Amino acid sequence: NAGVTQTPKFRILKIGQSMTLQCAQDMNHNYMYWYRQDPGMGLKLIYYSVGAGITDKGEVPNGYNVSRSTTEDFPLRLELAAPSQTSVYFCASSPTAETQYFGPGTRLLVL
Amino acid sequence: QKEVEQDPGPLSVPEGAIVSLNCTYSNSAFQYFMWYRQYSRKGPELLMYTYSSGNKEDGRFTAQVDKSSKYISLFIRDSQPSDSATYLCAMSPNSGGSNYKLTFGKGTLLTVNP
Numbered sequence: 001n002a003g004v005t006q007t008p009k010f011r012i013l014k015i016g017q018s019m020t021l022q023c024a025q026d027m028n029h030n031y032m033y034w035y036r037q038d039p040g041m042g043l044k045l046i047y048y049s050v051g052a053g054i055t056d057k058g059e060v061p062n063g064y065n066v067s068r069s070t071t072e073d074f075p076l077r078l079e080l081a082a083p084s085q086t087s088v089y090f091c092a093s094s095p096t097a098e099t100q101y102f103g104p105g106t107r108l109l110v111l
Numbered sequence: 112q113k114e115v116e117q118d119p120g121p122l123s124v125p126e127g128a129i130v131s132l133n134c135t136y137s138n139s140a141f142q143y144f145m146w147y148r149q150y151s152r153k154g155p156e157l158l159m160y161t162y163s164s165g166n167k168e169d170g171r172f173t174a175q176v177d178k179s180s181k182y183i184s185l186f187i188r189d190s191q192p193s194d195s196a197t198y199l200c201a202m203s204p205n206s207g208g209s210n211y212k213l214t215f216g217k218g219t220l221l222t223v224n225p
Contacts, residue, residue, distance in 0.1 A: 004154075040119060042199065042217040043155070058212070090154050100213065102147075102154035 004103035021076040023091030032074040036087040117216030130187040134200035141202040
């Protein structure tokens with residue numbers, strides 16, 4: 001059981017470039033989430049999904065898009081990267097709200 | 112007032128000390144309360160969760176919730192250097208389908224010195 005996996009681990013983007021952060025889970029969880037974590041700022045919810053084909057915005061969705069075509073995968077798309085998107089991105093999945101399992105994170109630097 | 116307030120520390124204690132970590136919150140709709148531990152450059156991992164008020168114990172860890180004061184605590188007994196990490200509190204309401212959205216505190220950095 002790999003749990004929640006994220007790729008890449010680290011990426012440098014130039015301003016205006018696009019990229020997709022990959023997230024996969026093998027626990028058959030319906031709920032999946034994307035968070036960003038900035039130093040000293042805690043975790044902010046970007047997007048979440050309650051099942052395949054269903055996604056919704058979280059607290060800070062601007063500049064991001066998601067899709068959920070399968071139960072296992074929940075990619076996060078960054079269009080037109082900006083320095084404000086420099087952060088550590090965590091994907092999580094859960095069978096219930098109080099038991100969210102997090103991936104190892106993707107560190108993104110936008111220059 | 113922010114929904115969840117957590118003292119960022121840093122907190123430094125000697126090995127064997129009792130550690131108290133706390134969060135306050137303003138949203139009375141919160142019913143689920145969680146503590147996550149995050150080691151440096153790793154993802155958060157769930158330590159404990161409680162529903163509504165009361166205490167919950169798991170080994171050296173005890174979580175307390177006082178809903179009347181909107182205050183939650185995590186106590187670590189006989190702290191070990193391996194407990195050195197950032198501790199995040201998190202909460203969610205119990206209103207139908209929205210209870211899967213967590214609100215996190217900013218985290219408290221704890222260092223346990225050998």
